[in-house]
Amino acid sequence: MVEKLTPVQLSIMSNRLDSVCREMTNTMLLTARSSVLGVARDFSVSIVTSEDEVLAAAEGFPIHVWGSNLQTGSMRRNHPDFREGDAYLHNDPYDGNSHAADHTLLVPVFFEGEHFFTTAVKAHQADTGNSLPTTYMAQAADVYQEGSLIFPAVKVQENYKNIDDIIRMCRRRIRIPDQWYGDYLAGIGAARIGERSLKKFVEKYGKDTVRSFVREWLDYSERRCIDAIKKLPKGRLEANQSHDPIEPWVPDGIPVNVKIDIDPDEAMVTVDLRDNIDCIDAGLNLTECTSTMAAAHGVLACLGHDLPTNAGIMRRIKVLLRENCVVGIPRFPHSCSVATTNLTDIIVNVTQSSFADLGEGQGYAHGNYCNSAAAGVASGKDWRRGGEPYINQMFLMGGGGPASSETDGMHYLFV
Numbered sequence: 001m002v003e004k005l006t007p008v009q010l011s012i013m014s015n016r017l018d019s020v021c022r023e024m025t026n027t028m029l030l031t032a033r034s035s036v037l038g039v040a041r042d043f044s045v046s047i048v049t050s051e052d053e054v055l056a057a058a059e060g061f062p063i064h065v066w067g068s069n070l071q072t073g074s075m076r077r078n079h080p081d082f083r084e085g086d087a088y089l090h091n092d093p094y095d096g097n098s099h100a101a102d103h104t105l106l107v108p109v110f111f112e113g114e115h116f117f118t119t120a121v122k123a124h125q126a127d128t129g130n131s132l133p134t135t136y137m138a139q140a141a142d143v144y145q146e147g148s149l150i151f152p153a154v155k156v157q158e159n160y161k162n163i164d165d166i167i168r169m170c171r172r173r174i175r176i177p178d179q180w181y182g183d184y185l186a187g188i189g190a191a192r193i194g195e196r197s198l199k200k201f202v203e204k205y206g207k208d209t210v211r212s213f214v215r216e217w218l219d220y221s222e223r224r225c226i227d228a229i230k231k232l233p234k235g236r237l238e239a240n241q242s243h244d245p246i247e248p249w250v251p252d253g254i255p256v257n258v259k260i261d262i263d264p265d266e267a268m269v270t271v272d273l274r275d276n277i278d279c280i281d282a283g284l285n286l287t288e289c290t291s292t293m294a295a296a297h298g299v300l301a302c303l304g305h306d307l308p309t310n311a312g313i314m315r316r317i318k319v320l321l322r323e324n325c326v327v328g329i330p331r332f333p334h335s336c337s338v339a340t341t342n343l344t345d346i347i348v349n350v351t352q353s354s355f356a357d358l359g360e361g362q363g364y365a366h367g368n369y370c371n372s373a374a375a376g377v378a379s380g381k382d383w384r385r386g387g388e389p390y391i392n393q394m395f396l397m398g399g400g401g402p403a404s405s406e407t408d409g410m411h412y413l414f415v
Contacts (some may be wrong), residue, residue, distance in 0.1 A: 002212045010220060013205065013213045014056070014308070020197045021045050021058035024121060027190040033182025034126050040395045043123035045190060047198070048072045049214055050115045053311035060309075062297045063098060063340050067289025068106075068120035069311065070096030075106050075118070075153045084110040087157035087188060089166065091128070092150050093287045094332050099339040100148035101125050101135035103184070105156070107191040111202040116210065119194035121187045125180060126377075127391045129173035130337075133379035134391070138342070139249050140283035140335035148337075149173050157188065175379075175389045221312025226267040228303040229316060232362070235262050237354040241346050249282040254326060256343065258295070258350045262358070267316055271295040271351060274322040279330055283337030286344060288321065288329045290336075294344040295319045298351025302363055345369040352402065360405065367402035367409065 005013075024045040032038035044060030052073040057065040071090045075082060082088075088106040093099050102122050109117040128135055131147035140146035149170065156166045170184070171177035202210050236259070243254035259272040273295060279285045286294070296317045300307065307313050324331040327343055346369075355363030379391040401410040 002208045005209070005212060005216050010213065010217055013201075014217055016201060017047055017056035018058045020194055020201070021047060021056050021060070023197055024119065024190040024194045025059060027193050028121065028123065028186050031182075031186040031189060032123075033179045033186065034392065036126050036393045037123050037183055037186065040393065042393070043121065043187075045122075045194070046120045047194065048118045048120055049311075050117065052076070053214075053218060054314075055117070055214060055217070055310050057309045062293050062300075062309075063290055063344055064102065064122045065309070066293035066296065066314070067096055067098055067287075068104065068122065070289055071104055071120065071153065072106060072118045075108070078153045079155060082108050082115075084108070084113075085157070085159040086155060087191065088153045089151045089156040090153045091148075092152040093336040093339060094330060095152050096289060098122070098287060098290050099135075099336050100143075100146070100150055101128055101337070102340070103128070103151075103187065105184075105187045105191045106153070107188075107195050109195045109198045111199055111207065114207065116202055116207075117198050119191045119198070121191045121194075123183060123187050124393075125174075125183065126393060127175045127180065129170075129175075133175055133389070134377040135337070135393075136341075136377060137283045137335065137337040138246060140337050141249075141281045143333040143335050146283060146335045146337050160192075176391055179391075217308070218310060218312035218315075221308040221310050222315045224307055225303065225313040225316040228307065229262070229267045229269060230264045232262050232264050232269075232302075232355075233358045234264055235358050236260070237262070237357055239350045239354045241350050243284070243342060243346060246282070250280065250284065254280065254284065254343065256327060256346050256350065258347060258354065260299075260351065260354055268318060269299050269316065270318040270320065271299065272320040273327045273347070274320050274325065276325050276327050279324050279326055279334040281334070283335040284326070284342055285330045285334050285336045285339065286327045287336045287339045290339045290344050291321055291325075291327050291329070291347070292319045294327075294347035295351055298348045298354075301348075301352045302355040342369075349402070362405070364402035364404050365409065368400050 044064035046068045047056040090104045104122040129149040174180045245253040261270040321328040323329045352364045381387045403409040
């Protein structure tokens, strides 16, 4: 029986896991083929426990990181006999992923035959085989018109070697096969770097100590979240906003309603997104993970900047969703092509700005929305290379983060 870990031990071990995430991040940055990943950094990494709880994420995007736990759950359900040396490709928006453009590579980490962690590397692709050369298809009436290849936790490596059938399938359907394969190798390399470091982590501290650390670190994180919520005034908030019309697919826009119940006595914040319209025949529907994390992101922004980023804090934030809802759990075959930006931005902003109604010093103003008209996708055929196709996302946008009662909003230019 391992004695309770000291605060110093918790700090050292948690920081080591953040360092492992940064090792994975740097591997992606230095080896990715596309500028979407190697320059714009549209990817995130995380470490998930064997019980499907996000344990460490370091610098990952919240909208990416939350959901990796749903994906590892999918991996375990679909492959109950998973083993060391396996890797899985998951981009299924109906089973835990953010949207089909985010290819996630999952590598289960074993030590002495026991599954301890899974490393997750989620990376936005320049092309995933859509019917048009873009990964943002707001006009897609359904997943068939969208056309993306979807992999519901499909095994892509066994015994540390590629399963060539899957690789050939991707190279055949994706318009820029060499670029995709380069990014795939970067992702699998990052996940394997994480696997190697986590094996050393367990070897150094011992299996019993690591098990205790996982439990105590998540419990500590929950206590931190409890303390933050108990400082809030009790209240019920409701706010509405609408996504702009997009002719001819969404001619009347999309109304979004957010209800928030803050209960400091129970140290719980509940965000209810169920009172919204059904899924629409366009690619703007959110997924379970993007709906959940958009709401949670808005709450967490109001609880302080230094809470640990793991599943412990999510124990105190309940997000209520319903199936077949435009900001809920999508019903197949509705398209979720743009599930990481448009409506997620609205939910984040409406949620965090609603906290301002609690009184002086609470909440934020509205911030700038993510993708502007200048953040498009450029594609075509390169005459310099014999008509070889090219696709890449352009990031040229600016604006400002929301102001708080203590600071002005941050101005930024993202190129």
